[in-house]
Amino acid sequence: MLSVESVEKSYRKGGLFSKEREHVLKNISFECKLGECLGIIGESGSGKSTLGRLLLGIEKPDRGSILFEGKKVEDRKVRTGNLSAVFQDYTSSINPFYTVEEAILEPLQMKRKAREEALSEIDHLLYQVGLDPSYRKKYPHELSGGEVQRVCIARAVSTEPKCILFDEAISSLDGSVQMQVLELLKNLRKRYDMGYIFITHDIQAAAYICDRIMVLRNGEIEEIVEVEQLKDVQSTYTKKLLQMIIA
Ligand SMILES: Nc1ncnc2c1ncn2[C@@H]1O[C@H](COP(=O)(O)OP(=O)(O)OP(=O)(O)O)[C@@H](O)[C@H]1O
Numbered sequence: 001m002l003s004v005e006s007v008e009k010s011y012r013k014g015g016l017f018s019k020e021r022e023h024v025l026k027n028i029s030f031e032c033k034l035g036e037c038l039g040i041i042g043e044s045g046s047g048k049s050t051l052g053r054l055l056l057g058i059e060k061p062d063r064g065s066i067l068f069e070g071k072k073v074e075d076r077k078v079r080t081g082n083l084s085a086v087f088q089d090y091t092s093s094i095n096p097f098y099t100v101e102e103a104i105l106e107p108l109q110m111k112r113k114a115r116e117e118a119l120s121e122i123d124h125l126l127y128q129v130g131l132d133p134s135y136r137k138k139y140p141h142e143l144s145g146g147e148v149q150r151v152c153i154a155r156a157v158s159t160e161p162k163c164i165l166f167d168e169a170i171s172s173l174d175g176s177v178q179m180q181v182l183e184l185l186k187n188l189r190k191r192y193d194m195g196y197i198f199i200t201h202d203i204q205a206a207a208y209i210c211d212r213i214m215v216l217r218n219g220e221i222e223e224i225v226e227v228e229q230l231k232d233v234q235s236t237y238t239k240k241l242l243q244m245i246i247a
Contacts, residue, residue, distance in 0.1 A: 007064035039206035042216030
């Protein structure tokens with residue numbers, strides 16, 4: 001489904017006129033199959049979110065290609081309805097002047113669904129994420145963090161994309177809400193038959209939901225492991241990273 005080939009990305013380091021560049025992603029190549037859940041873990045600054053933005057086509061790689069079913073993700077038409085995302089900062093993910101109903105309608109209408117048809121889907125989408133129809137008329141400030149994140153998930157699944165990218169999307173929720181959201185994501189994945197890219201610091205969450213886990217180290221892929229083989233990782237770095245985050 002997603003095919004990443006020899007991707008490189010660097011940013012200007014220092015001021016606007018500086019010629020120095022920071023090489024953030026180096027020679028990244030991997031495949032993510034249809035319906036697969038791939039976790040991306042790594043220390044802070046290892047390039048996880050940058051890779052996420054490139055996968056979503058929000059930014060372009062300097063070199064290399066990112067293809068979704070053979071076509072460049074940079075092309076908006078390729079992304080619309082196929083790829084969606086849920087970010088950590090859910091407070092700014094939803095327009096504060098939109099009700100829950102309007103927030104969920106937005107992506108549906110971008111997919112050119114008729115307003116009446118889109119409106120009729122909202123109750124079901126809310127139900128899928130464990131919210132009742134009374135939430136339709138509420139504004140984000142009237143909801144708890146977990147509820148806003150559920151609305152973001154309802155928005156993300158509304159167009160039935162083939163892949164959703166979660167960038168630290170559950171890390172700021174408290175323990176029991178995190179567990180509920182993970183459970184919800186597991187169920188939605190089965191129901192809608194879609195894949196996830198799951199960027200996180202939380203190896204336990206990644207192991208719970210993912211099929212494979214990619215370890216990023218200083219912008220390079222250190223290792224990609226099947227979740228069942230997590231105990232038998234090869235590299236000393238991954239072993240240390242796992243010990244550090246599990247401890
Ligand atoms: N738009 C940008 N302009 C300049 N530098 C950037 C930009 N985005 C990211 N970087 C740099 O790229 C490096 C990797 O950042 P990135 O956010 O991808 O890491 P991360 O692994 O997601 O980190 P964290 O876990 O802390 O979120 C960092 O050194 C960061 O300062």
